[in-house]
Amino acid sequence: IAKEVAKLLEMKAQLGGDEGKHKFVLKTPKGTRDYSPKQMAIRERVFNAIVTCFKRHGAEVIDTPVFELKETLTGKYGEDSKLIYDLKDQGGELLSLRYDLTVPFARYLAMNKITNIKRYHIAKVYRRDNPAMTRGRYREFYQCDFDIAGQFDPMIPDAECLKIVHEILSDLQLGDFLVKVNDRRILDGMFAVCGVPDSKFRTICSSVDKLDKMPWEEVRSEMVGEKGLSPEAADRIGEYVQLNGGLDLIERLLQDPKLSQNKLAKEGLGDMKLLFEYLTLFGITGKISFDLSLARGLDYYTGVIFEAVLLQQENSHVEESVSVGSVAGGGRYDGLVGMFDPKGRKVPCVGVSIGIERIFSILEQRVEASEEKIRTTETQVLVASAQKKLLEERLKLIAELWDAGIKAEVLYKKNPKLLNQLQYCEETGIPLVAIVGEQELKDGVVKLRDVATREEVNVRRESLVEEIRMRTSQP
Amino acid sequence: IAKEVAKLLEMKAQLGGDEGKHKFVLKTPKGTRDYSPKQMAIRERVFNAIVTCFKRHGAEVIDTPVFELKETLTGKYGEDSKLIYDLKDQGGELLSLRYDLTVPFARYLAMNKITNIKRYHIAKVYRRDNPAMTRGRYREFYQCDFDIAGQFDPMIPDAECLKIVHEILSDLQLGDFLVKVNDRRILDGMFAVCGVPDSKFRTICSSVDKLDKMPWEEVRSEMVGEKGLSPEAADRIGEYVQLNGGLDLIERLLQDPKLSQNKLAKEGLGDMKLLFEYLTLFGITGKISFDLSLARGLDYYTGVIFEAVLLQQENSHVEESVSVGSVAGGGRYDGLVGMFDPKGRKVPCVGVSIGIERIFSILEQRVEASEEKIRTTETQVLVASAQKKLLEERLKLIAELWDAGIKAEVLYKKNPKLLNQLQYCEETGIPLVAIVGEQELKDGVVKLRDVATREEVNVRRESLVEEIRMRTSQP
Numbered sequence: 001i002a003k004e005v006a007k008l009l010e011m012k013a014q015l016g017g018d019e020g021k022h023k024f025v026l027k028t029p030k031g032t033r034d035y036s037p038k039q040m041a042i043r044e045r046v047f048n049a050i051v052t053c054f055k056r057h058g059a060e061v062i063d064t065p066v067f068e069l070k071e072t073l074t075g076k077y078g079e080d081s082k083l084i085y086d087l088k089d090q091g092g093e094l095l096s097l098r099y100d101l102t103v104p105f106a107r108y109l110a111m112n113k114i115t116n117i118k119r120y121h122i123a124k125v126y127r128r129d130n131p132a133m134t135r136g137r138y139r140e141f142y143q144c145d146f147d148i149a150g151q152f153d154p155m156i157p158d159a160e161c162l163k164i165v166h167e168i169l170s171d172l173q174l175g176d177f178l179v180k181v182n183d184r185r186i187l188d189g190m191f192a193v194c195g196v197p198d199s200k201f202r203t204i205c206s207s208v209d210k211l212d213k214m215p216w217e218e219v220r221s222e223m224v225g226e227k228g229l230s231p232e233a234a235d236r237i238g239e240y241v242q243l244n245g246g247l248d249l250i251e252r253l254l255q256d257p258k259l260s261q262n263k264l265a266k267e268g269l270g271d272m273k274l275l276f277e278y279l280t281l282f283g284i285t286g287k288i289s290f291d292l293s294l295a296r297g298l299d300y301y302t303g304v305i306f307e308a309v310l311l312q313q314e315n316s317h318v319e320e321s322v323s324v325g326s327v328a329g330g331g332r333y334d335g336l337v338g339m340f341d342p343k344g345r346k347v348p349c350v351g352v353s354i355g356i357e358r359i360f361s362i363l364e365q366r367v368e369a370s371e372e373k374i375r376t377t378e379t380q381v382l383v384a385s386a387q388k389k390l391l392e393e394r395l396k397l398i399a400e401l402w403d404a405g406i407k408a409e410v411l412y413k414k415n416p417k418l419l420n421q422l423q424y425c426e427e428t429g430i431p432l433v434a435i436v437g438e439q440e441l442k443d444g445v446v447k448l449r450d451v452a453t454r455e456e457v458n459v460r461r462e463s464l465v466e467e468i469r470m471r472t473s474q475p
Numbered sequence: 476i477a478k479e480v481a482k483l484l485e486m487k488a489q490l491g492g493d494e495g496k497h498k499f500v501l502k503t504p505k506g507t508r509d510y511s512p513k514q515m516a517i518r519e520r521v522f523n524a525i526v527t528c529f530k531r532h533g534a535e536v537i538d539t540p541v542f543e544l545k546e547t548l549t550g551k552y553g554e555d556s557k558l559i560y561d562l563k564d565q566g567g568e569l570l571s572l573r574y575d576l577t578v579p580f581a582r583y584l585a586m587n588k589i590t591n592i593k594r595y596h597i598a599k600v601y602r603r604d605n606p607a608m609t610r611g612r613y614r615e616f617y618q619c620d621f622d623i624a625g626q627f628d629p630m631i632p633d634a635e636c637l638k639i640v641h642e643i644l645s646d647l648q649l650g651d652f653l654v655k656v657n658d659r660r661i662l663d664g665m666f667a668v669c670g671v672p673d674s675k676f677r678t679i680c681s682s683v684d685k686l687d688k689m690p691w692e693e694v695r696s697e698m699v700g701e702k703g704l705s706p707e708a709a710d711r712i713g714e715y716v717q718l719n720g721g722l723d724l725i726e727r728l729l730q731d732p733k734l735s736q737n738k739l740a741k742e743g744l745g746d747m748k749l750l751f752e753y754l755t756l757f758g759i760t761g762k763i764s765f766d767l768s769l770a771r772g773l774d775y776y777t778g779v780i781f782e783a784v785l786l787q788q789e790n791s792h793v794e795e796s797v798s799v800g801s802v803a804g805g806g807r808y809d810g811l812v813g814m815f816d817p818k819g820r821k822v823p824c825v826g827v828s829i830g831i832e833r834i835f836s837i838l839e840q841r842v843e844a845s846e847e848k849i850r851t852t853e854t855q856v857l858v859a860s861a862q863k864k865l866l867e868e869r870l871k872l873i874a875e876l877w878d879a880g881i882k883a884e885v886l887y888k889k890n891p892k893l894l895n896q897l898q899y900c901e902e903t904g905i906p907l908v909a910i911v912g913e914q915e916l917k918d919g920v921v922k923l924r925d926v927a928t929r930e931e932v933n934v935r936r937e938s939l940v941e942e943i944r945m946r947t948s949q950p
Contacts, residue, residue, distance in 0.1 A: 093505055156885075
């Protein structure tokens, strides 16, 4: 039907002469959306929870431009580079919209010769992907990144990143979740001992990365069929990638006759053990799983990698329509800053990115299902009048309130009806009405009405600010 | 010199073989900048003041994508359209980066058939201008917009916009300021009675707009020489545009034998009178000036226009290097939404845009000159140890603090020296240190140290959270 309509509209557009002036499409670009006040209210709640957590961990905040020199992004994203938005060459520099916040962060560190920082950055990034907007996937979307850069003792910052994921997902009450953890070195060591040739590490790794969407049999046939891996090597990988667990599994693999002989794998497993000891001190191992099937796509990871997924809830009809998938991810990337430094000086980094759009989609659907009323303003009081010809008095009073820091509104009408003024409060959730009338003006008072209880009391004008503050202060 | 260097670098790049790999320029695009944590701290202060004011006036918040369909922006900015950033055609829709927040707002209203809203929007906009970055002018910069859309009684929302400008500029303590006010209808009426042909209204208006940068003589010769206006007409305009004042001037012009005969001018002057009556009730006429030389460039204004300027302060060496100019502006645009509506339905709008970048530049320079120390984190306590081998105890304690909502940090070292830990607090402004040691662990206490006074007390572990909260609560 949509196609038919589009065809008809096109035909109509071709026919229309003068009418054509107004015939442009009233929409936002593909894969983008506006946020209404209600959606913004939900979005700000989520941001608040996340920023509070980042600040609790002592992070500073930075910002970078929405576009970078094209060459800054070149060679950082492998296959995905084709999804980068370029700007038109209008004379001057060649520019691209940022694809994530990690590469601009690395550029920032190298450019300012910073070797030590803990920062967060919340901003929009751009990918010319095929969006699945019902599942919270867009071409313009927010990333909320927290990263720790610097030369430190092993796994302490890495453990803090996982603690942060745990805190945020718990705070937001999205339901049960699991954080899968692995290490690029363990993966590479595993590939080596399974007999994967060095040249095939990356491509086999990207096959493993599909295990969350495909069954092993399909991944295996991709490895053997498309990528020319020997069936024996594939089967050996198959045995490893089905493993997941905690400290016990790490210990077992440290004893594994093949893996323990591989230097990279041994390093990775040793660090993984340390990581789990720190996570035990943090009290969060219950939701962390060492999972050999976790690979993550991006090229730049060099050590620990992780990804948080929401677990499908039983008996929950609300969230069934939202695809439950990855809501946070990250890892260690010790080589990225060095790619920008003229002398190749490295700055080790580890970080986490919160997948805010998917979280936002879930919360938005939940709010809609619950019929919870969300206020989109914080107005404490409406300044109203019961009689005509009192606009001047309303304006005088509201200026007094504004100057005292009270959040106040007034209807932009000379003579609004009292009923309309009260209705406006009901609709927008304003809790109080300050009513001026002839008698009140004579008596030096204002009638203060509680919208919910409909109770009215006269308050002396000089006590009004204090009274409003008292009645609307958060408990 | 810069040219010479560029030439040499180019030659070097051509010579360099393998070296060429790292030879890209490490910079942000022309006219853009990163924000460091310190700059972000100042920026957030300013945003906070502005958002607090917008919320005080009952505004909702919306967001729109950073790019729009190219045709959405077409025909809205007159001459300035050449400054719009286009995206490269990579297949699909033709897109442009937004040039301001007003046109996307109008598109949003028309698209969602909203006829009544009071909203703010704070976001970056993009202009391929020649930036003067020392004066706070960039190609990527923030706008903070507050707009009231809807059919209301005259001048009440317009007066509120001016009240908002007054509140924000007072709150930010940027020094003395003046808000110039005029009306497009008064300008057009004035042009008519001065003998400007209808076809020259827009171009003569843009000459008048230059009066804040050029003396009248130059503007006059542009009108007569370049734009072919008769010298008599120009001289008549010259008499009007030097006028400014308050209610008295409005009354005088309402009696002006020529202006009072012009329908548009009379309407404009009548509304201006009403506006000044409301501004008197708000108590802000002291900083408002009705100024016939104010024109404002954008095509879409239809009624009241205004612009706030900072007044140069005597004896202030700090701000001399910052060009003191417009820090806020706005006006009424009753026709813009109708340009997007398929049936041309109008939604009257009036709004104000705060020039945050210039304000930010001034405050940044002021902070630098004052040597005020700005904290870039909010950390309340550093978890430290005086002896070795206490990493585990530090991690256990900090997890307890985080889980209780305390903002806490720990150095990412196994065995940091106490001196280094204390120094970190001095540098970053952390007020408290919680020290764990063998003895304290045995006694079930933590040593709490005040960084400023160097006083130390033992606090029972179960009272630690409460004690930290008490000592770091804002007065």
